[in-house]
Amino acid sequence: xxxxxxxxxxxxxxxxxxxxxxxxxxxxxxxxxxxxxxxxxxxxxxxxxxxxxxxxxxxxxxxxxxxxxxxxxxxxxxxxxxxxxxxxxxxxxxxxxxxxxxxxxxxxxxxxxxxxxxxxxxxxxxxxxxxxxxx
Amino acid sequence: xxxxxxxxxxxxxxxxxxxxxxxxxxxxxxxxxxxxxxxxxxxxxxxxxxxxxxxxxxxxxxxxxxxxxxxxxxxxxxxxxxxxxxxxxxxxxxxxxxxxxxxxxxxxxxxxxxxxxxxxxxxxxxxxxxxxxxxxxxxxxxxxxxxxxxxxxxxxxxxxxxxxxxxxxxxxxxxxxxxxxxxxxxxxxxxxxxxxxxxxxxxxxxxxxxxxxxxxxxxxxxxxxxxxxxxxxxxxxxxxxxxxxxxxxxxxxxxxxxxxxxxxxxxxxxxxxxxxxxxxxxxxxxxxxxxxxxxxxxxxxxxxxxxxxxxxxxxxxxxxxxxxxxxxxxxxxxxxxxxxxx
Numbered sequence: 001x002x003x004x005x006x007x008x009x010x011x012x013x014x015x016x017x018x019x020x021x022x023x024x025x026x027x028x029x030x031x032x033x034x035x036x037x038x039x040x041x042x043x044x045x046x047x048x049x050x051x052x053x054x055x056x057x058x059x060x061x062x063x064x065x066x067x068x069x070x071x072x073x074x075x076x077x078x079x080x081x082x083x084x085x086x087x088x089x090x091x092x093x094x095x096x097x098x099x100x101x102x103x104x105x106x107x108x109x110x111x112x113x114x115x116x117x118x119x120x121x122x123x124x125x126x127x128x129x130x131x132x133x134x135x
Numbered sequence: 136x137x138x139x140x141x142x143x144x145x146x147x148x149x150x151x152x153x154x155x156x157x158x159x160x161x162x163x164x165x166x167x168x169x170x171x172x173x174x175x176x177x178x179x180x181x182x183x184x185x186x187x188x189x190x191x192x193x194x195x196x197x198x199x200x201x202x203x204x205x206x207x208x209x210x211x212x213x214x215x216x217x218x219x220x221x222x223x224x225x226x227x228x229x230x231x232x233x234x235x236x237x238x239x240x241x242x243x244x245x246x247x248x249x250x251x252x253x254x255x256x257x258x259x260x261x262x263x264x265x266x267x268x269x270x271x272x273x274x275x276x277x278x279x280x281x282x283x284x285x286x287x288x289x290x291x292x293x294x295x296x297x298x299x300x301x302x303x304x305x306x307x308x309x310x311x312x313x314x315x316x317x318x319x320x321x322x323x324x325x326x327x328x329x330x331x332x333x334x335x336x337x338x339x340x341x342x343x344x345x346x347x348x349x350x351x352x353x354x355x356x357x358x359x360x361x362x363x364x365x366x367x368x369x370x371x372x373x374x375x376x377x378x379x380x381x382x383x384x385x386x387x388x389x390x391x392x393x394x395x396x397x398x399x400x401x402x403x404x405x406x407x408x409x410x411x412x413x414x415x416x417x418x419x420x421x422x423x424x425x426x427x428x429x430x431x432x433x434x435x436x437x438x439x440x441x442x443x444x445x446x447x448x449x450x451x452x453x454x455x456x457x458x459x460x461x462x463x464x465x466x467x468x469x470x471x472x473x474x475x476x477x
Contacts, residue, residue, distance in 0.1 A: 121219050
């Protein structure tokens with residue numbers, strides 16, 4: 001695991017939704033959107049629920065299919081990528097509730113990046129935001 | 136004359152065949168309407184930056200999701216577009232509620248115009264209706280009072296306009312009439328008459344009656360220089376979501392009858408909406424009674440909305456085209472098809 005021990009979703013810059021295990025995330029400042037499904041979608045849902053990274057890693061490492069996989073390295077790379085895209089930021093986890101392991105086989109999480117609709121999504125006020133607008 | 140008349144009706148800014156295919160994919164209930172082209176082709180046409188059709192993406196996403204066909208890379212793309220619009224709409228609705236409450240508190244109650252009213256009150260959810268500016272209708276003579284209230288709330292104004300800038304970047308436009316031109320018979324109608332009530336974010340708001348909203352939607356294109364197609368979706372939603380007073384629609388008089396009939400025929404034929412035949416027949420009779428001046432006015436409108444080329448393209452037979460050409464070349468109408476005067 002990298003130096004970052006705890007992260008949260010960057011609600012100030014993103015809107016996201018998870019449908020059928022696929023997380024679609026939009027950075028509203030750039031108009032770039034992202035997709036991650038499978039284990040990546042599960043990780044995103046877990047982070048959205050406030051789970052700490054350590055609990056996510058422990059739960060994934062305990063999956064039978066994860067035997068032989070370097071879960072810590074996979075998670076490290078995935079988290080670094082999300083931080084690099086400003087989708088998550090360092091912050092305290094909000095929940096210590098136990099995680100339920102994903103009901104899918106383990107595979108290294110991947111983040112797909114799409115830049116094909118930036119002109120459609122960026123700079124079209126009002127921007128999507130989760131915080132109340134300031135008059 | 137019926138062939139040329141038909142061409143004239145079809146030319147009133149109505150969608151082309153390619154545009155109609157996209158609109159059908161978004162609006163027609165039957166899934167077969169979405170199988171004429173691949174989803175990739177539909178999305179490519181809707182995301183063309185020059186075409187201004189991104190507003191269709193959430194509608195298409197909604198249809199395909201209900202049919203279990205929102206998958207793969209193009210599914211992700213559509214989900215992202217729908218999610219973005221949902222987020223924008225949530226912000227938009229919050230600002231709308233804020234502005235309505237503030238104006239109401241200042242003693243200047245405002246009414247939502249057609250698109251906003253339908254977004255909050257007709258579409259299945261407001262994120263299905265793309266919106267750019269917040270248009271608010273206040274009673275005649277109250278724009279200054281409403282503007283003063285917006286200024287007190289800290290909004291900046293563009294000098295000499297009734298246009299205000301919200302901190303989010305959203306433009307807020309104040310109007311004292313629901314259509315941006317007075318050229319229609321609806322121009323003098325009181326939009327507050329028969330207004331309906333609804334709520335957004337626990338704030339009460341008024342909208343014109345559903346029938347008046349539908350008429351506004353049908354009569355907006357002749358008031359507008361652009362060639363937007365959102366009127367098709369708005370009309371479809373209004374007709375499906377509300378009981379419409381079709382007698383009132385059929386009673387439209389004057390040149391407006393051309394626009395209303397042309398669009399109702401299009402909506403019935405191409406979007407497969409349940410529009411009764413009676414009011415359309417009554418509109419045809421009204422058109423048949425129009426004098427030459429009114430027909431010429433209709434031609435001028437047609438020119439604004441696509442002109443002679445569009446009319447010729449839409450004429451289905453050579454006989455209709457010849458009749459249309461003769462009509463255009465009449466001295467009293469020829470000027471309507473020339474170069475626009477500044």
